[in-house]
Amino acid sequence: MSGGIAAKELSERGLKTLVLERGVRMEHGASYSDSVLPWELINANKVNEEELKRDYPVQGRQYAMSEVNKHYWAKDSEQPYSVDEDKPFDWFRGNLLGGRSVMWGRQTYRMSEMDFEANARDGHGSDWPIRYADLAPWYSHVETFIGVSGSREGLPQLPDGEFLPPFALNDVEKDFAAKVASKFDGRRVIPGRCAHLTETRPHHEELGRMQCQVRSLCERGCTFGAYHSSLSSSLPAAMATGNCTIVTDAIVHSIIQDPKTGKATGVRVIDANSREGKTYQAKIIFLCASTIGSAQILLNSASEKNPTGLGNSSDMLGRNLMDHIMAGTAGIYPGFRDSFYRGRRPTGFYLPRFRNVTEPGDFLRGYGYQGGGMRLGWKTPWKAGKGVGAPVKEIARKPGPWVVFLSAFGEMLPNPENRVTLHKTKTDIWGIPQVHIECAHGDNETRMAKQISTDARAMIEAAGAMVIMDAAGKLGTPGAGIHEMGTACMGKDPKTSVLNKYNQLHDVPNIFVTDGAAMASGGCQNPSITYMALSARAAHHASEFLKEGAL
């Protein structure tokens, strides 16, 4: 995600750019499984149970992995990590060129001024060294390039961006939106913003990208290139400059620092297959290895000069690991039996944050809901206990009742005790120390989760619907939001943060970390667009610093 944008931006500025990818090579289009029809799915798209247990005990826990794309994911058996038994953390990892940008949820929301001010205001985490105005032009730059569909709403907590036309709400969603607006002052239901081309612009067409076909087969990769991924969009743009080279199966072991100058001079890489070591030299290095992967590389780059890891003079490297807490509520929506829709829209609606914005909360920060309205499909009428045969077949033939669901992402406070370290003895098959993750939700998350369920239930019931599913304030496993962030936080003070306002390591200015590791706080917005904006901004400054001879 961030790596593709960094490669594009650096290449377009004339820098000879080498992309090192630990996963396997994939070709846009040719490597995808999006052409597999439902009746061609092997084992009804279920991964063999023994294989699942053996190779994907963590990866298999989330929605986006199935038989048809299991090979996109890292095998937990081959790439293990360590947690304490009483502190589970789900770490979901791609193992392919393009990384999780190929399987991402594609929801795209800017962080706002209040998010960048949050740490300063309540004292948790390091104060962001940038504010919204610093990132706004880079949000625009990235949105224009990747293509984001959405509606302009003028909400201070969810800034508008450069949008392609939104995917319209269906009739029940419109009704729900009207009821929420009339009964809850300050709450809004708006079309979900997603990185899909509802229309193409010339720069999309130049890359071979086409309009979204509304298939919702996105996790398999999209042959139409209709959603942004590194494979469909940013890496092709990087390659088109003639300045970019991609090496796959290249596992970065560590970064080499010249003890005399203090600068990084290159990276040590292990070939995933031959296990041969190799060194690549570079003037500047962008770490976009994903939040935990980037922390692992820096921690593993310890030297005599930096015994606890590269860029760790603050002792903040690996700390402040965050995710988004998640909770879902759904209800059966009355009426609208004469209305339906066509197409599998790749988004739904969004209900922007209102707690600690227009309404108070008994916790810090807040949450937004993604949701949608849909008619129940063939599964429900066939539940055991409801009978068999032609009568049930007849019922299942018709669209079922409408359901409205709300699924929140809530901000998790930065906490230095939630951290990534290197395991003292365990290594992976390439001899690299395994990551050890310690992460737990705290009191603020617990209180927030309760309010998430209370608010969702109240809105669903106020719309006249009957709640049928409710997380009831339960918190999932950290990591399950697949929004892991932090571990190399940006900050103003080198004593309390890892990165400066340009995403440079305070300690080693020619290393830039621009993936989720850089986040000083997480907001409640799906974070990928922020990683991409930070990457583009950092690439611009890196290029300027190089020109000035400052690196």
Add this chain to the structure above:
Amino acid sequence: MDRRSMLRNIMLLAGVAAVPHTSAGALFAGPESLPAPTAKLLAAVADTIIPATDTPGALAAGVPDAFEKLLANWAAPVHRAKLVGALEAIDTKAQGETGTAFAALAPDARFGFLDAYDKANGLNADYAELKELIVTLYYLSEPGATVELRYEHNPGAWEPSIPVTAETRAYGGPSGF
């Protein structure tokens, strides 16, 4: 990606909606897993759950064959035994009540028995899963997805509001609900 899939992707890009495909059977390559009497029972149960009406039922959709392959290629041994056990429990109960093997009952008698059995076993997890798998394989099948219901691999556009008419069908293919 094999050449057939590659070709289909190219045709999708060219806007070809209906693309020829090989049968599902050619893609499954697992061993047969059930002895003949159990396979016969499976076919009878699948046929009774989803019979042919004005559209094909589970048999014409190849559900028994696909289910056997699912048992062989997907389910772990303990799980496989549970599912086969759930199937055999239907037969045991039928034999006890009617004195006849389930598969040997006339279609009407099968329906009467299994409908009552289903309604009495709403909380039987093994039976519920057996039924869900059979039903899932039907609606993932080409006849289930496209003749009984409607499925477009490539809808092409989002239409947020269309009227429900007598011809309207639910959507086949994968469904979460």
